[in-house]
Amino acid sequence: xIEIDAITKTYDEIAVVDDVSMVIEPRTIxxxxxxxxSGKTTLLRMINRLVEPTSGEIRLDGDDNRSMPAHELRxxxxxxxxxHGLFPHRTVAQNIATVPRLLxxxxxxxxxxxxELLTLFQxxxxxxxxxxxxxxxxxQQQRVGVARALAAEPNVLLMDxxxxxxxxxxxxxxxxxxxxxxxxxxxxxxxVTHDMNEAFHLANxxxxxxxxxxxxxxxxxxxxxxxxxxxVKTLIGDAERPFRLLSVANAAAAVEPGEAEGExxxxxxxxxxxxxxxxxxxxxxxxxxxxxxxxxGRIKLSTxxxxxxxxx
Amino acid sequence: MRAWLPTALRxxxxxxxxxxxxxxxxxxxxLKPLVQQDAPAIYNHGSLLSLxxxxxRTVFIATAAATIIAIGLAILVTRPIGAEFLPLxxxxxxxxxxxxxVAVLALAVPAVGFGEKPTLIALFLYGLLPIFENTLTxxxxxxxxxxxxxxxxxxxxxxxxxxxxxxxxxxxIVAGIxxxxxxxxxxxxxGSTVAAKTLGEVIIAGLQSNNLAFxxxxxxxxxxxxxxxxxSLSGVEKLLTRRVGRR
Numbered sequence: 018x019i020e021i022d023a024i025t026k027t028y029d030e031i032a033v034v035d036d037v038s039m040v041i042e043p044r045t046i047x048x049x050x051x052x053x054x055s056g057k058t059t060l061l062r063m064i065n066r067l068v069e070p071t072s073g074e075i076r077l078d079g080d081d082n083r084s085m086p087a088h089e090l091r092x093x094x095x096x097x098x099x100x101h102g103l104f105p106h107r108t109v110a111q112n113i114a115t116v117p118r119l120l121x122x123x124x125x126x127x128x129x130x131x132x133e134l135l136t137l138f139q140x141x142x143x144x145x146x147x148x149x150x151x152x153x154x155x156x157q158q159q160r161v162g163v164a165r166a167l168a169a170e171p172n173v174l175l176m177d178x179x180x181x182x183x184x185x186x187x188x189x190x191x192x193x194x195x196x197x198x199x200x201x202x203x204x205x206x207x208x209v210t211h212d213m214n215e216a217f218h219l220a221n222x223x224x225x226x227x228x229x230x231x232x233x234x235x236x237x238x239x240x241x242x243x244x245x246x247x248x249v250k251t252l253i254g255d256a257e258r259p260f261r262l263l264s265v266a267n268a269a270a271a272v273e274p275g276e277a278e279g280e281x282x283x284x285x286x287x288x289x290x291x292x293x294x295x296x297x298x299x300x301x302x303x304x305x306x307x308x309x310x311x312x313x314g315r316i317k318l319s320t321x322x323x324x325x326x327x328x329x
Numbered sequence: 330m331r332a333w334l335p336t337a338l339r340x341x342x343x344x345x346x347x348x349x350x351x352x353x354x355x356x357x358x359x360l361k362p363l364v365q366q367d368a369p370a371i372y373n374h375g376s377l378l379s380l381x382x383x384x385x386r387t388v389f390i391a392t393a394a395a396t397i398i399a400i401g402l403a404i405l406v407t408r409p410i411g412a413e414f415l416p417l418x419x420x421x422x423x424x425x426x427x428x429x430x431v432a433v434l435a436l437a438v439p440a441v442g443f444g445e446k447p448t449l450i451a452l453f454l455y456g457l458l459p460i461f462e463n464t465l466t467x468x469x470x471x472x473x474x475x476x477x478x479x480x481x482x483x484x485x486x487x488x489x490x491x492x493x494x495x496x497x498x499x500x501x502i503v504a505g506i507x508x509x510x511x512x513x514x515x516x517x518x519x520g521s522t523v524a525a526k527t528l529g530e531v532i533i534a535g536l537q538s539n540n541l542a543f544x545x546x547x548x549x550x551x552x553x554x555x556x557x558x559x560x561s562l563s564g565v566e567k568l569l570t571r572r573v574g575r576r
Binding site for chain 2: 065067088089090091092093096098099100101102103104105106115116119162165175
């Protein structure tokens with residue numbers, strides 16, 4: 018659990034982060050969104066003390082993050098950034114082993130961890146381990162960057178626009194990978210982005226920052242249904258609201274008993290995907306199958322239309 | 330041009346230089362036309378080989394000292410503690426470069442006497458600037474995301490310096506050393522005006538006795554050394570650049 022308690026950071030008397038308090042639940046993904054200059058990156062960097070706050074306190078599992086030297090704190094917190102920041106003079110394997118080496122792990126344990134992570138990120142350890150970062154594609158470099166951040170099995174992973182430099186197709190894949198990895202390790206992830214689609218795709222909770230303040234902090238649905246300020250409304254986009262609502266709910270939640278014709282959809286896809294499939298194929302209902310492929314019912318177009326409306 | 334040609338030319342130059350230093354007499358017919366009837370065509374007041382070695386030794390010691398001080402200074406002024414010394418060190422190092430080596434020699438001789446010492450002082454001061462400026466440039470222009478990642482991973486200041494900053498700066502630092510060495514190889518010749526044992530002795534002897542052959546052989550040996558050392562350090566630089574993965 019990360020408790021951010023009345024944290025303020027001022028540069029030349031201007032508050033970049035202004036009296037922010039929020040609690041981030043363990044094993045969740047929290048996405049901090051906002052325009053550039055809203056203080057979201059500064060807030061993130063105060064968690065691992067790359068920036069020291071002017072006032073306030075941040076507690077990790079109850080302990081003040083200033084209770085140990087900054088470099089020791091950072092070794093316990095994963096940190097992944099835009100443009101990956103891989104060390105160009107070190108191989109992929111050495112890059113991933115950065116923090117374990119700083120912590121003085123034994124070599125066999127380090128090698129095993131590197132191999133495990135590379136496999137998890139679908140990079141063949143024998144092939145990619147000895148390569149240098151410049152020999153990888155952008156998407157591979159980014160995966161190695163996240164793998165490096167996770168190498169010492171941190172409870173908390175901070176990500177500063179980690180997918181910002183990727184093209185849309187690789188970005189979608191990277192986001193899905195991140196969700197899978199978060200499930201796998203149960204890591205608490207705090208991610209900063211200005212991409213609302215990314216936020217809605219990944220977040221358990223979204224914090225919206227504007228001019229150094231958190232103007233709304235809650236589950237994605239809440240942001241769509243009850244935006245607290247006009248800024249939040251604009252950020253979400255009026256025209257996007259019904260689709261955002263559908264995008265954060267699973268198809269499983271809209272299933273009713275019955276049968277339907279045509280191509281089925283898997284229950285763990287979003288309701289937005291189901292709507293898209295219905296509209297595109299011109300059907301009134303479509304069959305839903307479990308992750309294992311067993312038919313479990315159908316979704317009707319009219320159900321989805323009701324669910325996309327403001328009041329239910 | 331074919332790729333092997335430059336390497337072959339350098340090999341030839343090295344062979345010619347070695348041959349001339351080991352057995353200068355065999356080149357006498359080549360240089361004979363440059364001198365008057367009875368004058369010697371090959372330097373005869375000492376061994377060219379030992380002069381060359383002493384010349385190299387002087388340059389090596391001076392540049393090594395300049396390297397240590399210049400890199401140390403550049404590291405110091407790029408740390409938070411030393412940042413305020415940046416303007417001061419810049420001007421000190423610049424003075425070293427602007428002050429003519431001849432003047433340094435003239436000032437150093439009364440203090441430390443004739444011989445190798447004043448030459449070492451002059452070359453040391455002259456060699457500081459390129460190494461200092463290059464190291465400074467390299468350390469201040471490291472990729473931001475890499476430095477950020479190094480801090481974020483929990484490296485201490487020392488670990489960042491020795492594991493990230495210096496390895497990544499090495500090619501540019503070597504380029505600075507290369508410039509210094511080449512400048513000092515030629516500047517060292519004036520050390521012989523204050524009785525340092527360098528190849529300048531040959532050139533000065535030639536000037537005094539109006540012996541074109543002496544001047545030429547002194548000059549050519551220094552020139553050949555400069556080319557060969559410049560090239561080999563360029564090679565080292567390329568190797569390092571490839572190793573830090575920039576290319």
